[in-house]
Amino acid sequence: xxxxxxxxxxxxxxxxxxxxxxxxxxxxxxxxxxxxxxxxxxxxxxxxxxxxxxxxxxxxxxxxxxxxxxxxxxxxxxxxxxxxxxxxxxxxxxxxxxxxxxxxxxxxxxxxxxxxxxxxxxxxxxxxxxxxxxxxxxxxxxxxxxxxxxxxxxxxxxxxxxxxxxxxxxxxxxxxxxxxxxxxxxxxxxxxxxxxxxxxxxxxxxxxxxxxxxxxxxxxxxxxxxxxxxxxxxxxxxxxxxxxxxxxxxxxxxxxxxxxxxxxxxxxxxxxxxxxxxxxxxxxxxxxxxxxxxxxxxxxxxxxxxxxxxxxxxxxxxxxxxxxxxxxxxxxxxxxxxxxxxxxxxxxxxxxxxxxxxx
Amino acid sequence: xxxxxxxxxxxxxxxxxxxxxxxxxxxxxxxxxxxxxxxxxxxxxxxxxxxxxxxxxxxxxxxxxxxxxxxxxxxxxxxxxxxxxxxxxxxxxxxxxxxxxxxxxxxxxxxxxxxxxxxxxxxxxxxxxxxxxxxxxxxxxxxxxxxxxxxxxxxxxxxxxxxxxxxxxxxxxxxxxxxxxxxxxxxxxxxxxxxxxxxxxxxxxxxxxxxxxxxxxxxxxxxxxxxxxxxxxxxxxxxxxxxxxxxxxxxxxxxxxxxxxxxxxxxxxxxxxxxxxxxxx
Numbered sequence: 001x002x003x004x005x006x007x008x009x010x011x012x013x014x015x016x017x018x019x020x021x022x023x024x025x026x027x028x029x030x031x032x033x034x035x036x037x038x039x040x041x042x043x044x045x046x047x048x049x050x051x052x053x054x055x056x057x058x059x060x061x062x063x064x065x066x067x068x069x070x071x072x073x074x075x076x077x078x079x080x081x082x083x084x085x086x087x088x089x090x091x092x093x094x095x096x097x098x099x100x101x102x103x104x105x106x107x108x109x110x111x112x113x114x115x116x117x118x119x120x121x122x123x124x125x126x127x128x129x130x131x132x133x134x135x136x137x138x139x140x141x142x143x144x145x146x147x148x149x150x151x152x153x154x155x156x157x158x159x160x161x162x163x164x165x166x167x168x169x170x171x172x173x174x175x176x177x178x179x180x181x182x183x184x185x186x187x188x189x190x191x192x193x194x195x196x197x198x199x200x201x202x203x204x205x206x207x208x209x210x211x212x213x214x215x216x217x218x219x220x221x222x223x224x225x226x227x228x229x230x231x232x233x234x235x236x237x238x239x240x241x242x243x244x245x246x247x248x249x250x251x252x253x254x255x256x257x258x259x260x261x262x263x264x265x266x267x268x269x270x271x272x273x274x275x276x277x278x279x280x281x282x283x284x285x286x287x288x289x290x291x292x293x294x295x296x297x298x299x300x301x302x303x304x305x306x307x308x309x310x311x312x313x314x315x316x317x318x319x320x321x322x323x324x325x326x327x328x329x330x331x332x333x334x335x336x337x338x339x340x341x342x343x344x345x346x347x348x349x350x351x352x353x354x355x356x357x358x359x
Numbered sequence: 360x361x362x363x364x365x366x367x368x369x370x371x372x373x374x375x376x377x378x379x380x381x382x383x384x385x386x387x388x389x390x391x392x393x394x395x396x397x398x399x400x401x402x403x404x405x406x407x408x409x410x411x412x413x414x415x416x417x418x419x420x421x422x423x424x425x426x427x428x429x430x431x432x433x434x435x436x437x438x439x440x441x442x443x444x445x446x447x448x449x450x451x452x453x454x455x456x457x458x459x460x461x462x463x464x465x466x467x468x469x470x471x472x473x474x475x476x477x478x479x480x481x482x483x484x485x486x487x488x489x490x491x492x493x494x495x496x497x498x499x500x501x502x503x504x505x506x507x508x509x510x511x512x513x514x515x516x517x518x519x520x521x522x523x524x525x526x527x528x529x530x531x532x533x534x535x536x537x538x539x540x541x542x543x544x545x546x547x548x549x550x551x552x553x554x555x556x557x558x559x560x561x562x563x564x565x566x567x568x569x570x571x572x573x574x575x576x577x578x579x580x581x582x583x584x585x586x587x588x589x590x591x592x593x594x595x596x597x598x599x600x601x602x603x604x605x606x607x608x609x610x611x612x613x614x615x616x617x618x619x620x621x622x623x624x625x626x627x628x629x630x631x632x633x634x635x636x637x638x639x640x
Binding site for chain 2: 056057058077078079080081082083084085087089091093094095104105108109149152
């Protein structure tokens, strides 16, 4: 177990990076507390896997330092970092049995055979793999193989962290859900730090205590799922977290205030700002649709209704051709073409200057 | 339709099998014939078609005018082939692992160039290599010795081993090495404890190729030896005199094919079994 600190850590695959765009991972400062679950979230090619490989030591960072419990491990080889990694595709030692697979990390460290037997038995119970211990590992299903990968980390009581690199990609949807819950359970039971790389926001939201959102090698925002949802630091986080993404409505400067024809919400114009773009960000979940005659901050015509089981996504066209989406449970009572009143709490409408949340 | 296809397939395979097995049948019957039986046309059934004689076989184990002793050449051939194959396989596997997992750069020379360098050793026809090999072995005083032949055969077999194993290692996911390292293995430990046990099919294929090429080589065994050392293919040819002893030749051919046939039967299951199929996905 260890507290992991990334100190100005960056990586470029080029020998001589010229500018920012040459970095696969732009220098970043982050602290990962011991025993928590974290998710690295971002679109493909955003530097998530690079960051993970730097932590595990498979990639040596070109810039900055990596600390485990205050100890500089930047140049320490993978084998001495005591990290476990679960890969996107199940990787197991196919010539070994499940028991031998689980025992291997301990054998590499010279643990006594009786202790190995005990630890393997404990971990197998934790993972519900007791019955399969003496089966050849290659005979198991994909999700069981991923559990073995996880188990190879768990058998080491002192494992610094378990890194999960999109481990649920090849798992069937039903098993995915169970495996995710299992991961959480194991984290609670063992207190081992887990870092999950994913591009699936619901996976990240349901798994992690804290989410790190990345894009183009740059850290966008790190915080609890609630923070990311309610106060996205920039338009990308607003877009990436939440489904459908945050509505962004352009604002005009009018006599010292920011306003739009679509909604009667105004924002005081920031005194010292030379931003080119002012936007109002509103989560679809924070928009309530009311009768046209009721008190409202704007009206819109329903263009489309999408049914998602309990919830529905209603697309509305407001004045000045502004199109927004709202998430509601009352969609079954609505129909395309009708005009609805829109209500938004002032606190839920966030001001963005050039795509960044105004403070 | 399916039945017709099935029948045609069976007929074709049966015909092909006979075509392949026939030379062996011919050699086997011929080895038990004497001069009279051979000149009297194609016959196949002993005691009915011809009177069997053990002359072909016994002549291979007697020295003098009656035949030659093939035990010496057989052992020489086995020693040269086995040592050269083993050394090539060990060096080739290590080289191939390095080439498939690490990046080398020497000026403009990169991994693919090094791999090509190895394979390019087999581009030249043997005749081109014969004279340089001859001169080099002469300098070493290794002409007509087992040691000299082993050196030459390593040079010939190493490219095959490197080529087969590089291809094989490229097919093993890199994640397997990475996983072994996160589990606490050093890079070389990962190779020996994880990658090598997974590479049995590749090693078997590469080893088979080395054995076949080493065992069957005639040209270098012929040009680089005189009297002291004689390998099996060369001594077969030396049997040929004014009267061709077909019976001895046939028996000899069968004996020289036997070791490879045995190896093929033993390793066949490794070659057909996709041991790697479970490692990933």
